Amino acid sequence: KQEVTQIPAALSVPEGENLVLNCSFTDSAIYNLQWFRQDPGKGLTSLLLIQSSQREQTSGRLNASLDKSSGRSTLYIAASQPGDSATYLCAVNQGGKLIFGQGTELSVKP
Amino acid sequence: GAVVSQHPSRVICKSGTSVKIECRSLDFQATTMFWYRQFPKQSLMLMATSNEGSKATYEQGVEKDKFLINHASLTLSTLTVTSAHPEDSSFYICSASEGDLYNSPLHFGNGTRLTVT
Numbered sequence: 304k305q306e307v308t309q310i311p312a313a314l315s316v317p318e319g320e321n322l323v324l325n326c327s328f329t330d331s332a333i334y335n336l337q338w339f340r341q342d343p344g345k346g347l348t349s350l351l352l353i354q355s356s357q358r359e360q361t362s363g364r365l366n367a368s369l370d371k372s373s374g375r376s377t378l379y380i381a382a383s384q385p386g387d388s389a390t391y392l393c394a395v396n397q398g399g400k401l402i403f404g405q406g407t408e409l410s411v412k413p
Numbered sequence: 414g415a416v417v418s419q420h421p422s423r424v425i426c427k428s429g430t431s432v433k434i435e436c437r438s439l440d441f442q443a444t445t446m447f448w449y450r451q452f453p454k455q456s457l458m459l460m461a462t463s464n465e466g467s468k469a470t471y472e473q474g475v476e477k478d479k480f481l482i483n484h485a486s487l488t489l490s491t492l493t494v495t496s497a498h499p500e501d502s503s504f505y506i507c508s509a510s511e512g513d514l515y516n517s518p519l520h521f522g523n524g525t526r527l528t529v530t
Contacts, residue, residue, distance in 0.1 A: 307456075334515040346419070346506050347457075347521040354516065392456065399514035400447070403456040 305330045305397050309404035316383055317412050324378040324407045326393035331371050334396040338367050338378050341390045341406070350391075351378070383411045415441050415511045419522030426497055426529055434492045434525045436507030442487035443509035447519070448480075451504040463490040497529045 306329045316322050326336070335354045339347040351360045351367040353376070359368040366379040376393055390408045394401040416439040426432050436446055444465050449457040461482055462470045469482035479501075481493040490509075494501055506524040510517050 337518060339521075344504075344524070344526065346417075346523040347508075349518045349520065352518045394457075396515065399445075400459055400462070401457075401508075401519060402459075405456040 305333075305395065305402045307393060307395055307402055307404035309391075309393060309407050311407060312405065313408040313410075315410040315412065318383060318385060320383050320411075321379070321381050322383055322409070324380070324391050324393075324409070326376040326378070326404055328374045328376075328395050328402075330397065331374055332397065333371065334399070336367075336369055336376050337394050337396070337401065338365075338376075339392045339394065341392060343390075347392065380409075383409075385411045385413050387411050415509075415520045417507065417509050417520045417522040419507055419525055421525060422523060423526045424528070426527070428498055428529055429496055431493055431495045432497055432527060434494075434505055434507075434527075436490045436492070436509070436522055438488045438509045438511070438520075441509075441511040443490075443511065444487065445514060446484060446490040446507055446509045448482060448490075448492050449506045449508065451506060451524075453504075457506060460492075494527065497527070499529045502527055502529045 310325045337352045338350045353360045353369040364381040369376045390406040392406045394403045418437045420435045446463040448460045460475045463484040465484045471477045484490040508519040508521045
């Protein structure tokens with residue numbers, strides 16, 4: 304059974320710092336991996352999608368990497384801003400369904 | 414970009430009543446939609462896969478008679494929580510794929526906060 308783990312569960316950083324969020328999964332038979340952002344009481348916003356054949360994707364200050372063989376992905380956020388404060392979720396697509404990690408709650412202090 | 418609208422955003426109901434939640438894809442057709450449940454500080458748990466024109470596929474442990482799903486058109490799926498009880502209180506989120514389930518991103522609604530008193 305696929306299990307997705309995110310470390311750390313919570314992270315607090317000062318504004319301007321670069322940071323890395325980690326995601327690991329136990330079964331490498333995935334179609335893709337997605338990173339999402341969730342604001343309190345809201346739905347999910349898709350940030351990046353990495354296909355299983357890809358190694359990384361970039362969007363603005365965000366860079367996500369994927370190492371399928373080791374079951375790991377990282378989300379790198381450059382020059383963090385208070386507006387980046389949210390919960391970040393990774394999810395793997397297995398058989399057309401998304402299996403989520405429990406998220407990392409990020410707080411960026413001004 | 415692809416937009417998924419979920420309604421209502423919040424609902425409070427009395428124990429024993431039924432509540433219907435709508436999920437609409439506004440600018441694309443979605444053959445498949447998904448319904449998730451999220452408890453506070455926890456991840457999303459997939460409840461069921463909703464397929465247009467056919468019966469929904471429920472995940473293990475999810476009561477299909479309690480959580481009725483109807484996907485009558487390519488832009489609308491509904492989740493009805495029947496005979497709701499306080500333990501059904503949760504955050505329900507739907508998602509839809511605008512293309513291939515294996516390669517395209519999923520788009521999510523803003524969720525529905527259900528409180529059963």
